Amino acid sequence: VAVCGSSVATDDELARAEEVGRLLAEAGAIVICGGLGGVMDATARGVTGAGGIVIGLLPGEDRLGASEHLTVALSTGMGETRNGLIVRAADAVIAIGGEWGTLSEIALAKRIGKRVVGLGTWELSRAGLAADGILKAKSPEEAVSLALEGG
Amino acid sequence: VAVCGSSVATDDELARAEEVGRLLAEAGAIVICGGLGGVMDATARGVTGAGGIVIGLLPGEDRLGASEHLTVALSTGMGETRNGLIVRAADAVIAIGGEWGTLSEIALAKRIGKRVVGLGTWELSRAGLAADGILKAKSPEEAVSLALEGG
Amino acid sequence: VAVCGSSVATDDELARAEEVGRLLAEAGAIVICGGLGGVMDATARGVTGAGGIVIGLLPGEDRLGASEHLTVALSTGMGETRNGLIVRAADAVIAIGGEWGTLSEIALAKRIGKRVVGLGTWELSRAGLAADGILKAKSPEEAVSLALEGG
C-alpha cells in the first residue's frame, strides 16, 4: 500500500498519517511512500513504530532529506517522475491532504486502475464526470480498511 | 510546449486540439504529446499540417498505436510514468479535456513549476487552496497565447 | 548493496549468488536486485534465509515472475530501464556471471561512480583504457568484503 502526502502538512494531517502507518503495519501490509518529510515521514514513523516495513522512493540521486524512519531508502534520481513508480509498485493508494505531488499520484493511480482512498485530500470535478472515483475516508481506520479491502 | 489530453475525446475537444496544434506550429513552438490517439492525434495533425515539429512520447515498448501525424515517435517503455517525462521536457502545458492521465500531467507540471493552461479541463479544489493555479483559456487562441507568454 | 546477475545461470553462479546474499544479510546490508529468477532468486534466497531484507525492482507492470524469496517486490513498469534504478539505489554493486543486462548494470554503476565488484563476470577492454576499474573477486567472501569496504 502506498501512502501519499505532502512534505508540508498540518499537525492534524501528520497525526492521521502516523496512525495510517501504524494500522497498515499492524495489518501486515508493506508501505511505500515518497520517503521525504511531512506526511511521508509521519507515515514511516507510524510503520516502523509498529514493527512494519516501509520503503521510501526518493526523488533525488542520493538519500538527502530522507526520513529517518524508513526501513529502506531507495534513491531513484528521477525527480517527481518517481511518483509514477510509487503508485505502480502499490496495490492501493491512500492520499492524505496533499499538494500537487499528491494529486499527481492520485491521478496516476486512477489511470492505471489502482484503488485510491482519500483522507481529506483534493476534490475533483470535470464536465461529464458523475463521481471522481476516489473512496472517501473519514478516519485513518476507515482509510486503511478501504485500502486493504481490495487487496 | 506540451499538449495533453485523452485518447477518448469529444468532437469539440478534437477540433480544439487540432487548432491548438496548428497555432503552436505557426508560432514556431515545438510540440510534445503522448503520441497516441484522440487529443494527441488531433494535436499532431494540427502541428504537421502547419509544417511544425511534434514529438510523441509513447508509453509502450514499441510504436504500436502511435499517431501517424507525429514528426518523431519515441517509445519510452515506461507506461503512464512517461507522463512525468512529457511535462519535464516542456516549458508549458496545455490541457484539453482529459481523463486521469491528463490530470496527472497537470499535477506533475504544477509540482515542478511549469506553466499550465486549461481548455475545458478538470476543476480542482482543496481545503485551504484559494485558486488552483491553472490558467483558464476559453479558446485555442487564448490557450496558445497564455502558454507562450511565459516562454 | 545491489547484486546483479542473469535469470539464466550455471549451478556454480547460483551457489555463489546464494552465498553472497547470505553474507550480505549477516553483515546487516540491505540487498537490492532485479527480482526475477536465476542469480536474482538465488541471492534473495540467501538473504531471507539469513534473516535479511532484499528488495526486488521488477521490470514489469505487475509482480509476474518475481522471486518468492523477496522481502518486497516492487514493480517498476520500466522494462530494462529499471537497471538504472537498481544501481542508483545501491552504494555498491556485485556482478555475478551475467549477460547483457548485468553488463548494463556494471556500466551504469561505473558511470555514476558506484563501487563495482565482479565475480566471474565480463572482461572489458577499450583502446586507451589501462584497467576496467572493476574490483575482481575470487569468492563470495571476497566480493562481499570488497563491496562493503567502501560503504
Place this chain on the structure above:
Amino acid sequence: VAVCGSSVATDDELARAEEVGRLLAEAGAIVICGGLGGVMDATARGVTGAGGIVIGLLPGEDRLGASEHLTVALSTGMGETRNGLIVRAADAVIAIGGEWGTLSEIALAKRIGKRVVGLGTWELSRAGLAADGILKAKSPEEAVSLALEGG
C-alpha cells in the same frame, strides 16, 4: 537510429561522429542521442548540417549543457537512467568510442534486442561467449550501412 558516445572524445571520434550524423540525415533517418557535448554534439552538427532531425534526450532537469545543434532538446530529469530511453526509442544503435555511459547503452540495446554497430568502441568478452554480438564497422559509411540494413 541512436548514436552513442562520450562527451569527452578524440578529434578522430568527433570527425567520425559528425560524418555518421551527416550520412544518417542523408539516408532520411531520424537521429537520437544523449544531447550533450563531444560525440553527441558532433553527431548533432552532422545531422542538422545535412538538414536532418536530431533529438537529444538530456539527463538533467533542464537544458543546461545541451548541444546547440539539436533539432529538439528534451530534458528527462532521469540522470544516466535516461540511457535506457535512448536505446528503447531507437531501432538501431551506433556506438562511437565511448566510456561507461556508452557501454551501458550498448549493453541495454543488446539486452532488448536492438541492432548494435560499434565504431572503435569497447571489446567485450565473457566465459562461454563466442562472440559479443556487436557489428564492427571500420568507417562511418559502414556503420550507417550496417545500422540501416535491419531497419
